[in-house]
Amino acid sequence: MSWLHIMIFIPFIFALFVPFVYKWFTPQVHTGWFVLAAPLAVFLYLLKYIPTISAGEAIRSDLPWMPSLGINYTIYIDGLGLIFGLLITGIGALVVLYSIYYMSKEREALHNFYVYMLLFMGAMLGLVSSDNILVLYVFWELTSVSSFLLIAYWYQRKNSRNGAQKSMLITIFGGLAMLAGMIMLSMVAETYSIREILSSTEMITADSLFLPAMILILLGAFTKSAQFPFSIWLPDAMEAPTPISAYLHSATMVKAGIYLVARFTPVFGGSAEWFWIVSSVGLITLIYGSVNAVNQKDLKGLLAYSTISQLGLIMCLLGVGSASLYFGYGDESTVYAFAVLAALFHLINHSTFKGSLFMVVGIIDHETGTRDIRKLGGLMSLMPVSFTLTIIGSFAMAGLPPFNGFLSKEMFFTGILTVTESPVFGMESLGLAFPIIAWIASVFTFIYCMILVFKTFMGKHRPERLDKEAHEAPIGMLIPPMILGGLVIIIFFFPNVVSKYLLQPALIAVLPRFAETGGIDVNITPWHGWSTELIMTIGVIGFGVLMYRYLRKWSPLYGYFPQVLTLNHMYNQSLAGTEKISLKLTKKYMTGFVRDYLVYIFTFMICLLGSALWLSKGLSFDSSNDAPIHVYEGGVIVAVLIAAFTVLLAKSRFTAIIAVGALGYLVTLFFVIFRAPDLALTQLVVETVTAALFLLCFHHLPELRKERSSIPFKVTNLLISLGVGTIVTLIALSVNNHRLFESISGYFEDSYSLAGAKNIVNAILVDFRGLDTMLEILVLCIAGLGVYTLIKLRLVGREKE
Incomplete structure (x- = not known):
């Protein structure tokens, strides 16, 4: 410096x-x-x-x-x-x-x-x-x-x-x-x-x-x-x-x-x-x-x-x-x-x-x-x-x-x-x-x-x-x-x-x-x-x-100018009008329903990313290098679709939770088919714990009752789910066919010699991203301690009562 x-x-x-x-x-x-x-x-x-x-x-x-x-x-x-x-x-x-x-x-x-x-x-x-x-x-x-x-x-x-x-x-x-x-x-x-x-x-x-x-x-x-x-x-x-x-x-x-x-x-x-x-x-x-x-x-x-x-x-x-x-x-x-x-x-x-x-x-x-x-x-x-x-x-x-x-x-x-x-x-x-x-x-x-x-x-x-x-x-x-x-x-x-x-x-x-003349003379x-x-x-x-x-004689002319036409009045009116419009607009979309907010977010995502894909020039999907889909893989895909539609159309919380769990277990089958046993085991454990926690939480929630919402449920759910799934799938396929940079997978090819790990995923999580993984585990530990503390305080409070 x-x-x-x-x-x-x-x-x-x-x-x-x-x-x-x-x-x-x-x-x-x-x-x-x-x-x-x-x-x-x-x-x-x-x-x-x-x-x-x-x-x-x-x-x-x-x-x-x-x-x-x-x-x-x-x-x-x-x-x-x-x-x-x-x-x-x-x-x-x-x-x-x-x-x-x-x-x-x-x-x-x-x-x-x-x-x-x-x-x-x-x-x-x-x-x-x-x-x-x-x-x-x-x-x-x-x-x-x-x-x-x-x-x-x-x-x-x-x-x-x-x-x-x-x-x-x-x-x-x-x-x-x-x-x-x-x-x-x-x-x-x-x-x-x-x-x-x-x-x-x-x-x-x-x-x-x-x-x-x-x-x-x-x-x-x-x-x-x-x-x-x-x-x-x-x-x-x-x-x-x-x-x-x-x-x-x-x-x-x-x-x-x-x-x-x-x-x-x-x-x-x-x-x-x-x-x-x-x-x-x-x-x-x-x-x-x-x-x-x-x-x-x-x-x-x-x-x-x-x-x-x-x-x-x-x-x-x-x-x-x-x-x-x-x-x-x-x-x-x-x-x-x-x-x-x-x-x-x-x-x-x-x-x-x-x-x-x-x-x-x-x-x-x-x-x-x-x-x-x-x-x-x-x-x-x-x-x-x-x-x-x-x-x-x-x-x-x-x-x-x-x-x-x-x-x-x-x-x-x-x-x-x-x-x-x-x-x-x-x-x-x-x-x-x-x-x-x-x-x-x-x-x-x-x-x-x-x-x-x-x-x-x-x-x-x-x-x-x-x-x-x-x-x-x-x-x-x-x-x-x-x-x-x-x-x-x-x-x-x-x-x-x-x-x-x-x-x-x-x-x-x-x-x-x-500059040539040194300015003007x-x-x-x-x-x-x-x-x-x-x-x-x-x-x-x-x-x-x-x-x-003669200022006193002609200065009263200022009083004849209408205040409505002054710039300050226009500014104040425009500011007040903007506040009124924003208040009305906010009341329209701030309904208090989380589902409505998700609808707005996903709809914006579909429109923005969908239009970007539509307007993109030279966008193509090349499947020539993709692996063939076997019959058993197709069967798992059909099962995943059935589970997803079950979640979408379920009329009870219990059914929706079971369908979500089934969807997670079906994803585990994909990890097994693609020869990633460690990911399959992780997915299996996480899905089991998640399903159990969902059931425990929903057991203590009040009964499901109909709420007034400005957006119809099932048709909107179907359209938005299909839209988001389609957009994400198209983006994934197009990205795979339009690589702007060289893949980083080559960096991890020598994971065995560098980290002594036969599984590349384990090497990435434990060695290459060891500090990141440790911090993630620390966050989970803190969250677990927080949940345990809240439950303990609740139990102590009940005992005192």
Whole structure:
């Protein structure tokens, strides 16, 4: 195992020790100080790869897992993986530091909190660094499980449990769809390696599985990144503690879908289907999130919908930029590639200002006891540092200078305008809709950013509405958002440093054809002259100020939207309907009769295996090598059939038991005929004991009485018995004629020389499988002792009575 693998597994390693640290050192020392070392160590370790990766190289390390199946845990870190790795560990370290002051070590189960967070951190690191698609899927689902635990951390609250359930159902559904798509890709490319799949683009594009695989993978990405209409889980996930919200829902988990789309753009990008689906869903999510954010009364709810909106913006840019692969080489390809660069830039910017805002909202909640905008106001003088940080984060999200969001928002407008200036995939008629919708969404973004600042910190302070006396947070809680707020400003003044060392290598990972030119030559500056983008920004500010000024007059329009048509209502109704249908269905087949359950099982077996035999090509039954059937063997077969039908048609238990015993003894005759005396003796003893036990047990059972069953007995028994017997016989005959591997009987041919046994069966049972046989005997001994103990206790109880 390489050092790279060890660093990726560090969060999991730390998670093993967290319960012991919590037990030994709490309440003297906060557990977070121990946990902080994990993300900080990985972050510093990844920093050393920046020069290497910015030079056009990638880091790779192999760890064999199941090499015979072509499944290994191969770590591959390129420019795209590096950005996500730095965000996961960097934001993770700041969130852990923030949680030390936010989470009370006296009142909270910190060992659970930090174990869940480290599991999530490790899963995200594994996800963005895995080269094997099956390993990636394992980490993908681990993020869903760990986020479920984090969202339901305060499991005593009903809303927390419901939010965790909703996120789990939606993201797991998408994960299973994604797995199916990835399996299709591996079937076409004949490999599980993402690197090799990316090099097989032409073969995948020409295959009939191209479109189904694309749709299934996008389902996984859209559900994880809260794209419309799967975005309903994100607001409900705000029931988690603020450090969790700041980590999962601003910088990491919701970005996993973005990573997936960016990673597979080289495979599916350049196709009209990918362009339309990704860009359209992103644009709809952008407008949906921004419009709904304005109507929120809870600060975390506002940030949740703003996150949905910003994720839609990034997704839309990735969809638009994928058209670069359609043009090949040339100026038009470079123009569309600029949209991908803007997406990557906004990915970083969003993590900085949204992480800072979540932390500030957590501070407001922590120090005032409420997040309700209607109760807040006038906090500017009481919480000046929080106010300053809110201005930095909100104005960056609104796209105002001098903050990094202004730069990526201008690049967003440039990327969206590309579809009107250089139409592709039928954009000649619909291209104008893209910048119009983007501009409207930006106006609403500006409005909810102003709400966040002015409704919280301006106006009249009403302490009677607050649960606590408002005051500034301790310095330890302010340091993490201050670091992120500082990055917001620093990136604005030095964007090309980020572009050179992070954005350009990531662009090459998303659009590999630019590897020859080292990316695209772009100089990110705040001022580009009087351009269309600047005019759009001025329009956003002007119209946004006007709409915010008259917010009370037009905001009641939200109340006219019918609740029946909301996505949450549809989800709740579908969940309730599914539960009702499943309850009715369960009552239908859960009859309480074991026989009914066996009927279902055997019927499914007949249908499944029978259809498989029917559809199998090249299936044949060769009896040329079979031994001839003698008259006495035929007589035994007839006797077996008679005994079997007697069991089937018996009207009393006694008759059925005798028929079953006779059937067992007739099987013993087959062992004698086939010269297996040891098996015959074993069968004879077992059958005698079994028949005796059956008679003893049934003697003490109540009289047989007719029970109401939805399935007629005798005809069904006959049909199912014949069906199962026929299917098993056909499978046995077909298997005997279609040997895929060499028989293992040759391995036991020298049993006499190896084990000194003249009987090969005895040699297998006693020597070759001696340990297995000993354990089977041990199980029988334990079962016998248990039966003896129960009988003894029953007899002792009767004596006492």
